Amino acid sequence: MDMEKLVSLCKRRGFIFPSSEIYGGLNGFWDYGPLGVELKRNIKEAWWRDNVTMRDDMAGLDCSIIMNPKVWEASGHVGGFSDPMVDCKSCNGRFRADQLRYLEYISSDIDPKTNEHRRVFFHGVGSVEELVEKFRKQIDKIPHKETDTDHPPLTRCYSEMDSKYHEQFHCPTCGEVGTLTEPRSFNLMFKTYVGALESETNIAYLRPETAQGIFANFKNVVDTGRYKIPFGIAQIGKSFRNEINPRNFIFRSREFEQMEIEFFCRPEDAQEWYAYWRKARFQWYVDHGIQSDRLHLRDHDAEELAFYSTATADIEYAFPFGVSELEGIAHRGDYDLGQHQKFSGKDLTYFDEEKKERYLPHVIEPSAGADRATLAFLCEAYTEDQVAGETRTVLKLNPRFAPIKAAIFPLVKRDGMPELAEAIYRDLKRHFNVFMDEKGAIGRRYRRQDEAGTPVGITVDGQTITDGTVTFRDRDSCRQWRVPSHNVVAALRDLLEGGAIPAATEAPAPSPESA
Numbered sequence: 001m002d003m004e005k006l007v008s009l010c011k012r013r014g015f016i017f018p019s020s021e022i023y024g025g026l027n028g029f030w031d032y033g034p035l036g037v038e039l040k041r042n043i044k045e046a047w048w049r050d051n052v053t054m055r056d057d058m059a060g061l062d063c064s065i066i067m068n069p070k071v072w073e074a075s076g077h078v079g080g081f082s083d084p085m086v087d088c089k090s091c092n093g094r095f096r097a098d099q100l101r102y103l104e105y106i107s108s109d110i111d112p113k114t115n116e117h118r119r120v121f122f123h124g125v126g127s128v129e130e131l132v133e134k135f136r137k138q139i140d141k142i143p144h145k146e147t148d149t150d151h152p153p154l155t156r157c158y159s160e161m162d163s164k165y166h167e168q169f170h171c172p173t174c175g176e177v178g179t180l181t182e183p184r185s186f187n188l189m190f191k192t193y194v195g196a197l198e199s200e201t202n203i204a205y206l207r208p209e210t211a212q213g214i215f216a217n218f219k220n221v222v223d224t225g226r227y228k229i230p231f232g233i234a235q236i237g238k239s240f241r242n243e244i245n246p247r248n249f250i251f252r253s254r255e256f257e258q259m260e261i262e263f264f265c266r267p268e269d270a271q272e273w274y275a276y277w278r279k280a281r282f283q284w285y286v287d288h289g290i291q292s293d294r295l296h297l298r299d300h301d302a303e304e305l306a307f308y309s310t311a312t313a314d315i316e317y318a319f320p321f322g323v324s325e326l327e328g329i330a331h332r333g334d335y336d337l338g339q340h341q342k343f344s345g346k347d348l349t350y351f352d353e354e355k356k357e358r359y360l361p362h363v364i365e366p367s368a369g370a371d372r373a374t375l376a377f378l379c380e381a382y383t384e385d386q387v388a389g390e391t392r393t394v395l396k397l398n399p400r401f402a403p404i405k406a407a408i409f410p411l412v413k414r415d416g417m418p419e420l421a422e423a424i425y426r427d428l429k430r431h432f433n434v435f436m437d438e439k440g441a442i443g444r445r446y447r448r449q450d451e452a453g454t455p456v457g458i459t460v461d462g463q464t465i466t467d468g469t470v471t472f473r474d475r476d477s478c479r480q481w482r483v484p485s486h487n488v489v490a491a492l493r494d495l496l497e498g499g500a501i502p503a504a505t506e507a508p509a510p511s512p513e514s515a
C-alpha cells in the first residue's frame, strides 16, 4: 500500500486535513474532517465499550490536561522525558539522533589508507527499508564482501555511531557533510504559564500522557467507587509532545489522543494480569480487522525495559513506512503509585479486605494511541480491486468503525423514488449515521461510498414502487440482494453486527457491477 495514495484519499474525501492549512499548516498537527472524526470516534467508542462499559472491573476517568506540575516531577517527565536532538549548522534542520540512521556496508574493496575493507555509509531519516529503497542504486554498485546474498547492512543511529564518523554524516535536509551537532537532550513537554504572570513559579505543562491523571486519582476512585482490587481505570484524551521530528502523517504528531488503562492488582497476580492484557489487547486489533501478518507482538529485551518494569510488549504494525508501535503493554510494578506517594506525601496504599493487608498495588498498563490505531485501520482497509473490469478504491473498514453505516440512493430523481428513499433515510437516521445521495450516475455514487468505507448501499429502484423491496449492496463483495423496505433497520443492524451476507437475488438495482 502506497502511503501517498492513502494521504491523498484522506484529504480528498475529508478524513484528515493538515491543521490550519489556509495559513500553511503547522508541522505535527492535524485536523479530522467529517469522515475522519466519525472514524476516530467509532474507534474510541469501541475501545471504551469493550474495555470499560462491558467490564465489571473497570472505571473511567476524564482528567484535566494541565495538572499540578509536581505530577510531572513525580512521574519523572520533568527530569527525563527527553529525546536526543541534533541540529544542522548549515540549514538549521533539526532531527532526533535516534532517528538519524545510517546503513553501513562493508565493501570487498580494500582501502589503501587503512589496508582494511572499505566501509560505505548512507545516511538519512527513516526506517531501514526506506533507506535501502532510497539508496538502492548506489548500494547495488558496492562490491560486497559477502557475495552470496544482498546481506543486511549494519544499521545504527547517529547517537550510537562512533563520534569520529559524525563528520562524514550528511544532513538529511540540505545534504551538507559534517554540519550536524553532537546530540543534546531536549525535553518533549509543552510548557505554559497558569495565571497572569509568566514566571518560573507559574510554569505548567500540557500532559504528555493521560496515565498520570489516573495515578493521581487512584485514591479518589477507590474511596468513592468501592472498587476492589483487581480493577482498572481507563481514560481517553489528548496528549501533547513537542516531538523533534513529527512525521509519517498522523503516526507521530505533537497533539494526539491516547486510550490508556492502568490495571491495579495484587503484586503476586501481576504477571498473570500482564499475560492477560498482552493477549487481550493484541486480539482486539485482530477482531477489528487487522488479521494480516502486518500485526506483531514484540516482547522487549531486558536492556529495553525501564528499570522498574519486569515485562513490556509492543503491539506493532507494519505501516508502509516501516514496522512501528501501535500500543505498549507494560508491567510497571508499584513504581508510579510509589512515586506519587513519595512526592505528594499522601498514603496511596490499598487495604485489601480479603487479605487483611495494606499494600501498594502493582500496575499493568495497556497504552494505545487513537490516531495510530486510526492510521493502522486505514492502512489495513485501503484496497484497490478489480470490479467489472475497472479498478476501484475501497476502504474495507470494520462496519463498527465505518464513518457512514449505509448510503441510500434513489436510482433516478423521479417516479416517487426520491420520496421513498427520503423516508427510508429518515427512518434509518434515528438508529445509524447514514447518508443520502441522489446526485449523479449510480455507479459514481457507489464508488464514492466505497472510498468512504460505507459497508452497505441501499437503492430504491423501479421494483421498490411495485413490490416495496429495495436493493442492498455489500461494499466488499459487491453482492446485491433485495430486502422489504419495512425491514431495512433490522436488516442493516444484522449486517453491521456481523450477520452473514445473504445470497444474491435475481433482480437487483442497476449498479456498476450488474450493468
Ligand code: GAP
Pocket: 208, 209, 210, 211, 241, 243, 250, 251, 252, 253, 254, 255, 256, 257, 258, 260, 325, 326, 327, 328, 365, 367, 368, 369, 370, 371, 372, 373
Ligand atoms: N503511558 C505510557 C505511554 O504514554 P508511550 O509508548 O509513550 O507510552 C503510548 O505512548 C502510545 O501513545 C503509543 O503506543 C502511541 O500509540 C501513542 N503515541 C505516543 N506518542 C505519539 C505521538 N507523538 N503521536 C501519535 N501517537 C503517539
